[in-house]
Amino acid sequence: MPIRGGNFKKKMRCLVIQLTQFGDALQSLMALRAAKLLYSNLEIHFLVKNSFSEAAKKIPWIQKVINLPTDELLEPLLSGESNPQEVINEITQWVIPLTETTWDFVVNWSYSESSSYLTALIPARVKLGYSRSPDVNFSSVDGWSNYIQAIIQGGSKQNIHLTDILTTQLLTALQIHMGEPADNGDSPLTSKNFFELKSTDQDILSSEPVTKNSQNAMTHVMWEELSSRKWIGIQLPKTTEKDHLWSIKNWAKLASLILKNNQDCHIVLLGQSTDQNTENAFLSDLQKEISDAHLFKRLVSLVGKTDFNLWASVVGRCHWVLAENTAVIHLASVLGTRVMTFSTSHLNWLEKGPYGNGHYIIASNQENQLIHPEVTYSIWSYAMNEWSHQRKHSLLEHLTRSGWGEYVESIQVYRSKIRNTQEGGGVKYEFQLDRPFLMDDWVAIVTGHIARAWYCGWVPPIGLELSRLMINPQLMKNLRELKKSSDVLLKICEEACKTALTLKSKSTRLRSEKIMNLGDQEELKALRRKLIELEELIDRLGKTHFPLLAFAKMSKVLMQNIRNVTTSNLGHECAESYQFLTEGIKILRDWITYTLSLAKPTSVRESPLKEIHPT
């Protein structure tokens, strides 16, 4: 039974399973923070991997952190020191405490196969995310999890940030099962005090600024003096990763430009102990760029010297963090520090970019194209000085004035902004330079809109984030083609819905689903066959028309999650699923119609002067 209003004041135990990488785990903290602010009686237990447990323990509103010792469990098995049965016994001992009492909620935010088995093992009244049914088949147990499986993991374009998805998913479930939340919706989710950090003065005092002549022998810097300065954090790229968007030389060049042109700015280098070769290369390149030894006094390296306490403390005190797409951009987002990062073509920053207002993402328009450090510096200086110019002149004007106007063709810059609630809420990324509005962009917006209609019940008006200026001939051509294929898809789904309803009514009228005459048997078989054929048609359409891929994938996920396999229930659930898809396709068609209408010429009102002085 749903846990409803009457129990609202009661303490609710919620286990969140988050076995993802560090950056993903950080993103989910914002969703949990929102839930805790609105439901103070929610007791959050956080199940994480080793790598994140140190960080999770610093969060004061998390009741308990449970550590899944993956390395300790797997390394002996992989090295042949233990056998699978011994490891299963160890896992059993580890799982038992989690199964002793029934949880009110188990929220599996790992979205992985392994976590689905773990979720199935733990008893709870309500489960969200991936799990397993009693027959051990995969089960995606709620609408937003279907969306993650079908759309995000299925490779379709969409524009809802993962943090927004997790927040909406959890809050909706809490609202259904616990009732209306306390009115605390305007409290900030990001904060410099997000983590409860112990003083790390000692660590900082032992670190030393870098000079030109000696990279390590420096004078001590007082903490008070340090923290009052304007710090720019640079997280060095990991040595272990091969595909860097930027060379160390470029990072050094960018740092030199910041130091030379901003007397009030200081740089703190961040990185892990394994990044010391990168640090040395960076400092060596920086020395080639900077002839004035005084400038080095404004640089401190904490590479290999930070535990989570110090890392978070430093990132929280920085004005900006500049980094490739690593966990630090999510840490900075959580701590309310502004971020400038780079996008590679395979990264979908719409879903996993820095969250909050005023972060910048620089993307190259072409694969492997160099983004000049000078151009990057110019963009950063524009962003850094937003408070003074109030963005009254555009980034394009700024780049042109700085002499980098010719490079705007090769890059794109996005700035994050939290939409107001009337526009649907959540983070969006606005173009800062003109570029053609592509079909991918259009599909991402429309898919996000359809998801809100499916799962939020309220959507902003169609076309709110679209303007006539974005329309271009290529987009029009693609949309005209899409109109035809979406008409076909709509007909298929309507036909499938009708067929499923016929299957339901035929089987409901039977005395038994197991014993029936040959005619009935053949009829039901034909209906099932027809449904399979229609499903194959949906799949084929999705493969040949990429904007329809989302529907094809969603159809598969919905079908896979159908549980009640009596023929009448199968017919009923299939019909509901095709009805669900039909509603989405109708929204897609409304978007096509609206966008095509923007391209039609409109009458322009004549000048009032003409009316006064007719010629």
Place this chain on the structure above:
Amino acid sequence: MATDTTRLQGEIVENPEKKMLNIEQLLKSFLQSLIFEHKNKETPTSRNKKEQ
């Protein structure tokens, strides 16, 4: 569009303790998939993940 809350509420287990599960199979599969993800350093929310 009216939202169908049954799609959003998650799985509700009437008697969670009595839900019949193949515990042994779940544990075995949990270990196998952990090993797979450990070896492949798979990011769970990564795109184009192999279908479940």
